[in-house]
Amino acid sequence: MSGEDIGNVNGIDSSFLGHPKVNGSSNDSDGECNVCCSDICFIGDYNGRYYPAHKSLLMETSGYFREYFARNTAQEASKEPIYITDVEPPALVQCLDFIYTGQLNITTKNLKNFAEAALVLKMDGIWDYCVAYGVSHVNIDTFFDLRMMAASTFSQKLLDATEMFALCNFETLMSHEEFALIDKTLLLFLLEHKRIKMIPERKIYEAVISWINFIPSKRRHHLPELLRRVNLEQIPIDYLKDSIYGELLVLEDTECRNLVEEALFCHLHTNLSAEDGSCVLTRNSMVMLSKNLQSALSYDPWSGRRKTFRKTTEFEGSYVSCSVGRSVYVLGDDRSVFELDTFANSWREMAKMSVDRSEPGVTAQGGAVYVTGGVAMATGKGVRTAERFDPAKNFWEKIPSMKKPRFRHCLAASRGFVYAIGGLNNNNTPVKLVERIAPKQGVWMNAAPMKKSRSSALCVVKDETIFVFGGTFVPDDSVEMLNASGSGWTTLTIPIPKNCIAACAIDDDVFVVCGSDSANEKDLEIQEFRLDGEKSNWVEKMPELGQFGGLSVAMSCT
Template sequence: MATTNKVDNSQSNAKPGEDNKDEPCKICCNDYKDLVLIGDYNARCYPVHKSLLIITSGYFQSFYSRKSFVQREFGPIYITDVEPSALVQCLDFMYTGYLDINSKNLRNLAEAALVLKMYGVWECCVDYAATNVAMDSFFDLRMMAASTICVKLLHATEIFALCNFERLMTHEEFALIDKILMVFLLKNKKVKMIPEHKVYEAVIAWINFTPNKRKQHLSELLNYVALEQLPIDYLRECVHAEPLVMNDAECRNLLEKALFSQIQPDLVTDDGSDTLMQDTMVMFDQGRKDVVSYDPWSGKWKDFAICDFEFDGKCIAVTVEKCVYIMGENGRVFRLDTDKNTWREMAKMGTERGDPRAAVLDGMIYVSGGTVSETNKSMRTAERFDPKKNLWEKLQSMKKPRSKHCLASSRGFVYAIGGLNNNNTAVKLVERWGPSSGGWINVAPLKRPRSGAVSAVKEDSIYIFGGTFTPDISVEVLNPTVSGWTTINVTIPKNFVAACVSGEDIYVVCSSDLMGNEKYELHLITFDDEPVIVERIDNIQKFGCISVLRS
């Protein structure tokens, strides 16, 4: 990005005191300016104070901290990756704290701020962009927000898209919307006011932009489209005639349910869902080596499957499509295909983990942390599993080693929350992993240290229950569109051992003993009202792990 030309300063193109319109600052004279920046190969020169530049720019802090640069003198420094007028503004901001931002120079200024790591300039650009989202700038700002993972700008573009979704659907660049935003919009109640056939057609148009890459998301998106509200003629003539729908088994199932609801409306609940296709909680009983299921709609438990394997230590369960994956401390992974009621042992984890943690994001299973069996020390490593390829892939390790933490996914990110460090101390630390960055970054920490807590994700908000190091029974909630965690007190004098979301409800499994040695109870928690409503549903004799099959 920057190159140096080691020449005598007397031969520099910089001319102190020269009245140059490109010279960045007029309130500071050229006296004592000991560095010259050249903005392009036309040799436009900008004298600056090196010490001030180092304080203001993270790039130049790194540039001058390299050991190879110690005790060396430099001539002009060429800045080739920053648009010259944006460079002038950044340098002027360094002296005056003033920026002249408008829609025409916003992108160049933002790119310059990121390259030079001038975070004051970047914050000004974000503030301007977040308050000036318009139809002609929306798509550029959304791509800028997504590429930089800027939460404030992501939130601003989401709110704009939500209020203008019907206009966006007819925009020529609509197909450029990212999948995370599509899901957010389809799930929101405001979008439900738009005629359902328009929403369906918008989904199909979005998929058709790059069908080979996006068709894998069609069934997920159609789950948020109220197909049962479409006229039966439209279902038969348009939806049934769409190859993308008919070539996907899950989509065909959604279409069949919608047609069935039109033919047999008396078998459909008030919210339009088929009473025979509710979410089902599936619990793996580690003591008896069988699987039972709980139907929240009927309130009944029943035998679900029998397994002929067992794990040493604790295990975890996650659901991908219609399959439940159970993973143990020895790295073994078993898949239960609920349609065929068959088990299959899958590829073993790349690393054996004591007390592992897992989350699902975009059909992939993510695992991080845990303990090393030989030393009982916490781990930093992370990996993910592709169920379609039956393949584990190593990921960048977390910044800090942790075990007994929570792992949850929301809005396209995986969050590693709390846990124990190598000193056996509970931590507040929260790290976030995203596919675009490929690495972990620190985000807002918990209000208090938590170890052995459990998590559930409802409407993109992450709920953290209990933890053996918390002085009281409390819940912390993170909404990724709002910075920081909020605390909710829940009056359950129990130790939380598992949590999951079924439909609109959060269910938790609790034990009255902190060591988890006594009988377990299933509770339903409702956060929609004040105070929080807690209802004990049933007793559980044995418990291993729990997951939810989506309808």
């Protein structure tokens, strides 16, 4: 069959037959196809037009046609068109042309049609073209289509590109008429990272409510989860009372109603509020303590807000600290213990430890404070002893001693155990040793040792998983993660901020106090980094941190 013969078939788009791969080359005097014409089939669109194409090329480039011909072997002897009704005709023509030329004429107007065609026809080559084009053309006009395309196909490249655009243009997106079309995953992502571009909390709340009200029957159950990510206490009290507390969706949900009432409580109790009328702490916040406790500062990395606490003049010497609920407990090397109540903004002296110890490990577990090891002030040697403090009873009790003496070690609580990790022995040698105790059983047991010896390391617990990084005598920036079973450590390759001096986990984020690029040793900053290996660009310069020597985390007033 010649190209002319094919062109005479009723309904065929003859313009498509001009393709050299279909009509044969100039070397064929009779115009016969180079590829056997029995290999040619016809693809029909929903308008009834037919387009010839080589079956072998269709099967090579399209998963759809491979599956089709595997199911319909009789098609080899038939010239009945294969109708593709789920693809727009112009996109179908270009997809067929793509198998010969490897080229597409993609624009922002036809990208959606090409993407849909690529998914229907299972043409990976066209899909890769669409993704590459979409990633490089994210703007306010294309964002919503690209986001829906990313969410429906789970394309990680498109998901990342649309997330980054949304972070940088959150306020613009909130006022867009299609804002309610974004997926819940992205909305949560934006609410949790809105510190990238500070926006009044009233606007944040209004965006959440408009998103819920778009399909209230299907979305109202998401309101508590979303409202927890809005700093309601930073919204003016009149708007809280008249608009938010009067919103039917809020009133009908107990958790939402409680969130609003707690925000109102913060406004009404001025002695618990900062100068701008908001609560001392809005959610989990970093509490930084200066040497000798002459200064104490809370910092909310979500909003950038700071709150200075009252001073205490009764403390001297070095210390370690940890938090239980709303209180931060400071343990001095002279046995002294002080409590900073972040809710009442007050200090008080607590019961003293049973022994004096310098550079011990400290953590909180089950509402109690645990202290282990350290250097005995009288002998200058590391000790094995351990004790536990009950804040409710203001009472210290001795617990079994560790197997080995150590100091400058990490103490961390996870999965019902308290872990003593690394540190220095009495030869001033860093160790890999890890021990753990189950408070109810009261026996220290050896656990899997770390892969590297570390002392003065930093340790955070996120989702019950222990991460250890930094410290002395460590030649690289590795992070070690204790496996869920506690049977071994995994080394993670993560870009850790340099010169870290303190760290804490707040909700789903890890924040560190570290040195900046400045040569000034006191020029410090706070950085966030992610334990999945993706480094955040978020940095908060805080030169005033040079005076602080500790870092802890205290719960919010909610």
